[in-house]
Amino acid sequence: MAQPAPGTPHDPGALQPLLPSDPSAIAGYRLLGRLGAGGMGVVYLGRTGTGELAAVKVTHAEQADQADFRARFRREVELARRVASPWAVPVTGADPDAPEPWMATAFVPGPSLGEAVREHGPLPERSVRILGGAVARALAAVHAAGLVHRDVKPGNILLAADGPRLIDFGIARVTGETGLTSADMVVGTPGFLAPEQAEARAAEIGPAADVFALGCLLAFAATGRPPFGTGALDALLYRTVHDEPDLAGVPEPLLDLVRECLAKEPAARPTAEEIVGRLTEDTPGAPADWLPAPVVATIAARSAAMLALPDIDPTAPGTAPDAPAKPSRRGFLLAGAGAAVLAAGGGAYALLNRRDDGDGKHPAPAARKxxxxxxxxxxxxxxxxxxxxxxxxxxxxxxxxxxxxxxxxxxxxxxxxxxxxxxxxxxxxxxxxxxxxxxxxxxxxxxxxxxxxxxxxxxxxxxxxxxxxxxxxxxxxxxxxxxxxxxxxxxxxNHIMAGTFLAWSATLLPQIRRPGVLEERTDDQYSWQYTGGVRFGFKQAGIKPHFRVVPARATDYRRIIGEMIDAGIDAYIHNGVRSTAVLAARALTELGFTGPRFTGQHVFGNRFLKEAGSAAEGWFVCAPVIDPVQRAADPKxxxxxxxxxxxxxxxxxxxxxxxxxxxxxxxxxxxxxxxxxxxxxxxxxxxxxxxxxxxxxxxxxxxxxxxxxxxxxxxxxxVGTFLYGVQKGAYKLLGSAPPEPANKKSGKS
Missing domain, CATH: 3.40.50.2300 (Response regulator)
Known part of the structure; x- marks a missing residue:
């Protein structure tokens, strides 16, 4: 899943002080603080000599050394500059060829649509109408420039007093372009992407995909929830492609338009320009009158906070306050999907290196005691x-x-x-x-x-x-x-591999032909990842399970398990948490099920044995840890x-x-x-x-x-996964999970 490039203006309330290793200026931007960090670099709040605020994204030098990265960054700048609309945040400066490439965009002190809805609830119909008209105008400009945004979502819409702003062109692409992303890679944000994006049909992804996302956006703004729900990534993608949207609560005058935007077929959706024409009240009549009072108050408070920001002293010795300055390489370290900026004085020096790795003018740090x-x-x-x-x-x-x-x-x-x-x-x-x-x-x-x-x-x-x-x-x-x-x-x-090893452990029992796999979503990320691994593991073994998905905190496990038994299962796999595994164990016992039962890491532990009691007897549990007492006694x-x-x-x-x-x-x-x-x-x-x-x-x-x-x-x-059997109320270590399915090794199909 591609994630949007960092650089989104952040909540001003979260503004962090500059670190001693940060620059005090970038080109003509005086830096006032840190807005956040992302996979490509650090985002600063900057101020020009004339007082305008900007979000200044500076990339790591280590990142810029990668040829494909610099090409992507230059492309993001170029695409963002193509869009001319009052409803899209403009690029105010950039240098993709600098040692640490940077880009500045106008800073909007208001909250994102997602934050506003979470904090204050759904927007009224008029606000949704104005929001939709302005975002549609921005998308019309995007499409007129020959681009597809591909990530229209609540987090990429900022709310200002005079209307919303569309941001973040990090994963935008030219219409018809396919060369910069894998043909089978899903790009965008699940829950706010079109069916053609969900199925990675790259050749079909065009302006209509942005219109579908706009329909999701309008439904979210009006109801407070995405139209295809929340939860596991695979479930969201499936519902986007196959299910009808949940539009309960969308105001009647907007319902037909939202439905048309959410048509499964791209050709059936209206264009962004057509949407502008249908949302006639598409601009505010007066500043800030288009939003509910609590949201306006948030915007006002953040705007006031920005006006109160003072100038700061330079953070690097010898840096003139108004002189162009670039961040020192010693200040940056590539550190995963959120960028890491090392704080001088925070113990962040070169490992096993006796001198500074920047300009050589600073003394080596004293060794800590x-x-x-x-x-x-x-x-x-x-x-x-x-x-x-x-x-x-x-x-x-x-x-x-x-x-x-x-x-x-x-x-x-x-x-x-x-x-x-x-x-x-x-x-x-x-x-x-x-x-x-x-x-x-x-x-x-x-x-x-x-x-x-x-x-x-x-x-x-x-x-x-x-x-x-x-x-x-x-x-x-x-x-x-x-x-x-x-x-x-x-x-x-990881949970996917652990689920695979669990399935392969089950194949050690040759009588298993039709295992029942229950995905229980109290801990959704864990359960769907385990299920994905189990699915892959059984497929490798040539076994076709019976799958069942149940909502979080379902309690009628006698009925659920009974239906699985009626479907002909001969083994039971529980991909869920301890509390529901206890319910499943009791139901299996009450129903007289005699087949083997398996579960994984989030069930393993003494509480399962205590709460399930005799119903836990005979279960097989895979866990990523070994009993040291049993390990020390192992003669092998x-x-x-x-x-x-x-x-x-x-x-x-x-x-x-x-x-x-x-x-x-x-x-x-x-x-x-x-x-x-x-x-x-x-x-x-x-x-x-x-x-x-x-x-x-x-x-x-x-x-x-x-x-x-x-x-x-x-x-x-x-492997790193170990198989236990519950015997006489205790876990007995049976050994490591197999590195491949037993059925595959034996030739069984």
């Missing part, structure tokens, strides 16, 4: 059992380092931040660690949701994040047209490997008085991977964050729980 390993974990929320295990594993690794390396030039501390399993506070919890200059790497997060929310903090600061429990693929998988991940090392398989382990596991067990029992919980050993290993590298490297120069992710990624490490090796994306190589 104390470094810290951070832990970002859920210690008091829904996944606290895992989070506390992770904190214990990290603490043991740090204590071991300090005991073994008493002559090291530095000591290690452990700094812990509790995100409570709440994505709304995860970013702040992460920044408590990433803004601490002593924190060189962080173990975490515990969950997918908090990981995605916290990721920008690590990307901005250049701090490696190592996870032993977050399997969401987008933590490491980036858009093919954007920068690679250089922030996260994932010590477990090499003596050296068994000793590593036993030493860890002894240390845990001595420190905590019990055997370790699941996820403790893997967290111990991952932190020891970091500390082992730090101990080896300290003798060669001052340690810093820069370059550490890549250095760790290249390690081949054997720890208490097994071996760790990462691919170029930062994902774990190998």
């Amino acid at each position: 104390t470094w810290a390993i951070g832990v970002l974990a859920d210690l008091s929320g829904p996944a606290q059992e895992i989070g506390r295990a992770q904190e214990r594993g990290a603490r043991l690794a740090v204590e071991k380092f300090n005991a073994v390396h008493k002559g090291s030039p530095f000591t290690l501390e452990l700094k812990v931040s509790d995100d409570r399993g709440d994505r709304t506070g995860a970013l702040a919890a992460a920044r408590r660690l990433t803004t601490d200059p002593s924190v060189i790497a962080v173990l975490g997060p515990t969950s997918d949701d908090t990981g995605i929310a916290a990721l920008p903090a690590f990307e901005e600061a250049g701090v490696p994040l190592l996870t032993t429990s977050a399997g969401y693929n987008l933590l490491t998988l980036r858009d093919v047209a954007g920068p690679p991940n250089t922030t996260v090392l994932r010590a477990i398989p 382990q090499k003596p050296a490997d068994r000793k590593l596991t036993q030493d860890f067990l002894d240390a845990h029992r001595k420190r905590y008085g019990t055997a370790p919980a699941f996820y403790t050993g893997e967290s111990f290993d991952v932190v020891e991977l970091v500390t082992t590298w730090l101990a080896t490297s300290a003798a060669r120069g001052p340690l810093t964050r820069k370059g550490l992710w890549d250095a760790l990624r290249k390690q081949k490490y054997t720890g208490a729980m097994g071996g760790y090796e990462f691919n170029e994306r930062g994902d774990l190589r190998g």
